[in-house]
Amino acid sequence: MFICEDMTYLKYTIIVFSLLLVPKLYAQSISLAMNYVDQGEYVKAKSLYEKLYQENPRKQDYLLGLVNVHVQLQEYKEAQNLLKNYLEQSNSYPNIMVELGYVFQLQGDSLKANSWYDKAINIVKTRSVFAYTTGQAFQKHNLLDLAIKTYEIAKAEDSRLTYNIQLARLYGEKGEQEKMFDSYLDLILDNEKYINVIQRNFSEYISSNPQNESNLILKRLLFKNLQQSPNTIYNQILSWTFIQEESFDKAFAQEKAIYKRTQDKSFNRLFSLGEVAKDAEYFDEALTIFNYISEESSNLNTKLEAVENIMKIQLLQDKDSSAVNQKFQSYFKTFGYNKQTFDLQLIYAKFKAFVTDDKKGALNLLEQTFTYELSRFQEANAQMLMADILVAQEQFNKALIKYSLVSKQVKNTPLAQEAKFKTAMTSYYKGDFDWSLSQLKVLKKATTQTIANDAMEMSRFIKDGQSDIDSTQQALRTIAKVDFLIYQNKLNQALQQLNNAIQNTDNFHLLDQAYFKKAKILEEQQQFQLAVNQYEILVNQQPESFLVDNALFAMSNIQYYKLNLPEDAKKNLETLIFNYQDSIYFTEARKLYRKIRGNQNLQ
Numbered sequence: 001m002f003i004c005e006d007m008t009y010l011k012y013t014i015i016v017f018s019l020l021l022v023p024k025l026y027a028q029s030i031s032l033a034m035n036y037v038d039q040g041e042y043v044k045a046k047s048l049y050e051k052l053y054q055e056n057p058r059k060q061d062y063l064l065g066l067v068n069v070h071v072q073l074q075e076y077k078e079a080q081n082l083l084k085n086y087l088e089q090s091n092s093y094p095n096i097m098v099e100l101g102y103v104f105q106l107q108g109d110s111l112k113a114n115s116w117y118d119k120a121i122n123i124v125k126t127r128s129v130f131a132y133t134t135g136q137a138f139q140k141h142n143l144l145d146l147a148i149k150t151y152e153i154a155k156a157e158d159s160r161l162t163y164n165i166q167l168a169r170l171y172g173e174k175g176e177q178e179k180m181f182d183s184y185l186d187l188i189l190d191n192e193k194y195i196n197v198i199q200r201n202f203s204e205y206i207s208s209n210p211q212n213e214s215n216l217i218l219k220r221l222l223f224k225n226l227q228q229s230p231n232t233i234y235n236q237i238l239s240w241t242f243i244q245e246e247s248f249d250k251a252f253a254q255e256k257a258i259y260k261r262t263q264d265k266s267f268n269r270l271f272s273l274g275e276v277a278k279d280a281e282y283f284d285e286a287l288t289i290f291n292y293i294s295e296e297s298s299n300l301n302t303k304l305e306a307v308e309n310i311m312k313i314q315l316l317q318d319k320d321s322s323a324v325n326q327k328f329q330s331y332f333k334t335f336g337y338n339k340q341t342f343d344l345q346l347i348y349a350k351f352k353a354f355v356t357d358d359k360k361g362a363l364n365l366l367e368q369t370f371t372y373e374l375s376r377f378q379e380a381n382a383q384m385l386m387a388d389i390l391v392a393q394e395q396f397n398k399a400l401i402k403y404s405l406v407s408k409q410v411k412n413t414p415l416a417q418e419a420k421f422k423t424a425m426t427s428y429y430k431g432d433f434d435w436s437l438s439q440l441k442v443l444k445k446a447t448t449q450t451i452a453n454d455a456m457e458m459s460r461f462i463k464d465g466q467s468d469i470d471s472t473q474q475a476l477r478t479i480a481k482v483d484f485l486i487y488q489n490k491l492n493q494a495l496q497q498l499n500n501a502i503q504n505t506d507n508f509h510l511l512d513q514a515y516f517k518k519a520k521i522l523e524e525q526q527q528f529q530l531a532v533n534q535y536e537i538l539v540n541q542q543p544e545s546f547l548v549d550n551a552l553f554a555m556s557n558i559q560y561y562k563l564n565l566p567e568d569a570k571k572n573l574e575t576l577i578f579n580y581q582d583s584i585y586f587t588e589a590r591k592l593y594r595k596i597r598g599n600q601n602l603q
Contacts, residue, residue, distance in 0.1 A: 033065060042072045058090070067099060071106065079103045094120035094130045098137035105141075117146055121153065128154040128161055135166060144170050162190060168201075177205065177217050185225065188233055195233070199240055207598040210245045232258045239273070248277040248285035256292070267293050267302055274309060281561075283317045300340060307331055308343050315347075321356050339372040346385055353389045354489050362389055380410045384419060391422075392488050396430050414448045421451050424458070429484045431477055433462050453584050460546060465509050475510035482517055491521050512538055512545035519554065528562040531555075549583035552576040556592060566596045 029048055036045035049066040056062055063086055070079035083100040087093070101116030117138075124131050131154030138147035148170050151163035164187035171180035184198045205214035218241055226234045235254045242251035255270050270293055277286035287310060294306035311328065318324050328348045335341050345365060353362035366386050370379070387402035403426065406419040424439035440462070443455035465476030478501050485494035498518045501510055519534035535555040539548055552572045559569035573593040576583060583589070 030061070030065070037065075037069065037072075042069045045069045046073070057086075060093075060096070063096075064099065067103070071103060076103055076107050092119075092123055093133075094123040095133040095137040097123075098134060098141070098143075102141045102143075117143070121146070121150055124150055125153055125157060128158045131161065131163065132166070135163070139166075139170065144174050148174075162187070164190070172205075177214055178221060181218050181221050185221070185234075185237070188237075189231070192233065195236065199237070202237075202241075203244075206241060206244050208245055208595055209598070210247060212598075215241065215245065230261075232261055235261075239269075243273070243276060246280055246282065248273065248280070248282050249288070252285065252289055252292075255289075259296075267297060267306075271305070271309075278309070278313055278316075283313050287313055287317075300335075304335060304340060304344060307335075308347060311344065311347050311351075315351060315355070321351075324351065325356065337368065339374070342369055342372065342374065342378055342382075345369055346381060349385055350388075353385075353392065359389050359393055377410060377415065380406045380415055380419075383409070384415070384422075387419075387422065391426050391429065396426055399426055414451075417443065417446045417448050417451050421446075421455060424455070428458070428462065428480055429487070431480060433466060433473070433476060433480075437462055457546075461513070464546075475505070475507045475513075478510060479513045479517070482514075486517070486521065491524065495521055508542065508545075512542040512547050515542065516547045516551060519551070523554070523558065528558050532558055532563070549576055549580040549585055552580070553583075553585040553589055556589070560592065560596060570596050 029052055033045045033048035033052070036042070036048070046066065046069040049062060049069055053059075053062040053066050063082065067079045067082055070076070070082070080100065080103055083096055083103065087096055087100070097116045097120040101113040101120070104110075104116065105113035120134050120137075124134050131150055135147045135150040135154075138144070138150060148167060151167050151170075154161055155163060164183045168180050168183035168187065171177070171183060181202075184201065188195050188198055202218070206212070206218065207215065209215065219238065222234045222238045222241070225231070226238075235258045239251045239254035239258070242248070242254065251273055252270075255273050259265065259267070259270060270289055274286050274289035274293070277283075277289060290306045290309045290313070294303050294310065297303050297306065311324075311331070314324050314327060328344075328351065331344065332341065332348075335344070337345065346369075349362040349365045352358040352365065363386060366382050366389075369382050374382070383402050384406050387399040387406070390396075390399035390402065400423060403419045403423045407416040407423070410416050420439060421443055424436045424443065427433075427436035427439065437459060440455045440459040443451055444459060446452040446455060461479075462476065465473055465479070478497070482494050482497045482501075485491075485497065495518060498514045498521075501514045502518075505511065515534050515538040519531045519538070522528075522531035522534060532555050535551040535558075538545060538551045539555075542548070552575055556569040556572040556576070559565040559572070570593065573589050573596070576585065576589045577593060580586065
């Protein structure tokens with residue numbers, strides 16, 4: 001009795017094990033067969049596919065795999081027989097008819113090929129459920145017109161079915177861009193959630209050149225659709241297109257139209273547009289956008305957010321500190337010094353400390369903010385700025401205490417990581433390089449990518465400086481002093497120090513940093529050609545420097561955006577892309593390179 005039960009259990013176990021094993025064996029076989037096809041070993045692939053197909057004669061993957069290897073071996077008759085036999089023994093599958101037609105086409109028999117293609121399409125007319133697989137079969141063999149016809153017939157037969165995305169891709173492959181854009185727009189109208197995905201698809205065609213043919217086609221189509229049906233979706237895509245062209249005034253016109261026609265009256269899209277314009281250094285356009293928000297909004301917080309952006313731009317744009325100060329005073333007269341204007345006060349305190357050199361006034365202003373009921377993050381931001389000002393005053397120990405306080409107050413946040421990085425930089429300014437390195441080592445794994453990259457570069461620079469044969473580390477100390485002058489916004493003094501260093505040393509670790517930092521200062525002072533000259537000296541005379549990729553990228557940006565020298569920019573980007581593939585600038589360099597190349601092709 002027990003033996004019988006054991007045998008039953010054993011049989012059951014074997015059956016279960018077999019059921020689990022069979023799918024795995026099939027998967028291994030199909031993977032091996034596909035690998036043989038990829039390697040061009042069609043005879044070996046055929047043997048595997050024949051076995052798979054014999055055991056699973058209804059599985060189309062095995063049938064089509066076997067047909068493919070017969071075709072590759074020019075065994076057309078065998079391929080025909082397989083497909084015909086499958087069609088005879090099953091319901092009519094139009095995608096298999098397409099495959100059969102294609103075999104005849106390969107033999108030059110277009111009459112029979114077209115006959116089978118027509119049969120497939122006729123089935124789709126009555127049974128639109130087959131449209132997708134049939135269209136895919138046509139598309140696989142680059143029969144794009146027939147694929148389009150298939151999907152269009154299915155749409156006409158059953159309005160519930162939409163093949164807009166398939167049609168859009170096919171029109172794109174054929175170069176029929178207006179139809180492609182139209183199909184994508186229909187898809188967005190059906191479901192707005194596709195808008196971001198489709199805008200990414202549009203990026204393959206839309207360039208920064210407003211006269212690019214694709215840009216003109218899309219804009220013309222959108223304006224036509226807006227006249228026929230004023231849907232804000234069209235305004236959104238027009239705005240996106242104008243942003244790609246950096247025509248921010250035109251994008252603003254579309255965003256205003258969207259704002260006026262939406263019920264919730266949100267300024268989110270306008271804020272985003274203003275930020276993009278500001279980052280692209282279209283300051284006048286950005287100011288227009290933020291001024292509009294400030295004037296239109298009745299919400300105090302929204303008004304103040306717009307004002308904060310306005311003043312950040314004024315600081316970037318206006319070199320007349322007296323005029324900027326008056327503007328700050330005007331806003332504080334309107335909105336007051338209180339918790340609501342806290343962020344504006346931080347901007348003002350930074351301006352006072354680092355632009356007008358009124359560090360005492362800046363610290364007093366920050367002290368005043370602690371009388372408000374601040375959040376933990378607001379207080380941390382105020383403490384951080386106070387520490388920054390104390391560093392500029394060379395009160396390093398007091399600053400380090402405040403940075404430490406911030407990192408504990410908002411532990412495990414990007415702000416805490418920033419405070420730790422500033423701690424490392426303060427130690428570096430002091431000349432305490434070992435302690436700075438210990439802080440940077442931790443930050444190389446920071447979750448904030450910018451801080452991680454900065455920590456990595458700074459750590460590398462200090463280590464290189466410490467390995468210098470000069471035991472006094474004079475090169476490192478010289479650059480640290482220059483960096484501190486730059487931090488204090490004493491740019492002319494920093495330039496003087498750098499010029500002295502360049503004239504009086506042949507130290508490699510000093511020279512590459514000197515040329516790079518001199519270029520950065522000249523760039524800040526908008527002496528762009530002089531900045532490029534310094535970058536070129538670094539690239540040509542210090543080719544082993546780890547700053548070469550930084551210099552190439554910075555130089556390319558100046559040449560393209562400031563000096564209108566796209567060819568020169570392109571050459572430098574090519575050097576970076578081909579020779580420095582591990583650079584942190586590699587991805588951005590490729591983007592800029594494609595932009596320059598695209599614009600030149602269209603001029």
